[in-house]
Amino acid sequence: MTQIDNMAVKKLSPFKKLTSEQEHLVNDVLHFTAHHLQEDYPATYTIFGDAGTGKSVILSQLFDRLQKAARQDSNSPFYHTTNYFLVNHPEILKVYREIAGRLPELYKKDFARPTSLINQLDKRHEKIDVAIIDEAHLLLSKPDHYNNFYHNNQLVEIIKRAKVVVIVFDQYQVLRMKSLWTPGRLRKITNQYPHREYHLTKMFRMNASPELVKWFNTFTNDYRLTPLPTTARNHYDFRIYNDAEQMRQAIVRRNKAIGLSRILSTSGYPSTLDGGKHYIKEGRFKMPWDQYNYTATPWAELPQTINEVGSIYTCQGFDLNYTGIIIGPPISQIPATNHLQVNLDKYTDTEAFKKRADLTDPQMITRLEKRMIMNSLNVLFKRGVYGTYLYAHDPLLRHTLCQLFTRAGFHLPKED
Incomplete structure (x- = not known):
């Protein structure tokens, strides 16, 4: 059996043992796929699940079994089928291709970004049997000429070119x-x-208590601060910081001790795709944003990125051992309430909110933009396997978070 050592690769390895629920789901998708390969029209299977519920692990095993049957089992209904694994995230694609380089049944060319596959199939006038799509929420739902996508919706175009499409x-x-x-x-x-649907609910990534995960969700989904559960630190290193530099130093220590620990932040600080460095400053804290990663190694696993601040674009889909999260200027507390507000004028990720021809209602657009900002924070909240540290830019929110932490019976971190 091939040795899997890299942490990101290990997480998505086809050798990872599945739970009975996950095993049942993989078998159900394979049965569904085998049945609908015989039909003259496409079919879809959707797996729903929040961050950390094992979606990518399931797809990795599913695709490995599919390709092993396609290439090695002459008695299988999948024998000699043409199948692709798609993900619209360059950092995650690197991990899948690294796995493919170690296993005989998987080829690196089996893994692609959606636009690349759509354009290749059109050029060759071909269709495929099965498309498996990881992180389907990243599929384009409008044209993007900069990335050579000239249709209206990537999912629609993939379904046109495949017999069965499986997505998470x-x-x-x-x-x-x-x-x-x-x-x-x-x-x-x-x-x-x-079509068929399945909903995953069990959290696998974080060792955090269900009550702390619920607290994170209430923060981002309901825009509301609630008392911290007394279980917030049960078997999990959860901390609130009043000083971003103190938090950074703690993350550096964690990284030296066990590795794969990083500072992350929401938008709200200077950031331009001009090749230069742009810094996040919070008091005595000063660090540059993540730089574009031209290597085959994911950003989170490059040793030098301990000296950068990660964004949702470099950490989405990845596990980290410890995270130090900066809640930036767009998210603040409404004075004299336990409610949060999103300040769109302080959001600096201008690429996120490009206009769409199918959206004209200003109030709906505002709601969606605020939702996406909170979604980005939810993504950050759920990266840390063993610990999550928080610091808020907004002074009132920072003060309240510290109060909630101490009221739950915990002590604020001290300087070492």
């Missing part, structure tokens, strides 16, 4: 207008075909 979807990881999805928008497409 998380509505709380929708982060850009060009990839605007809701369950309703998704089902408007998938319900046109024979």
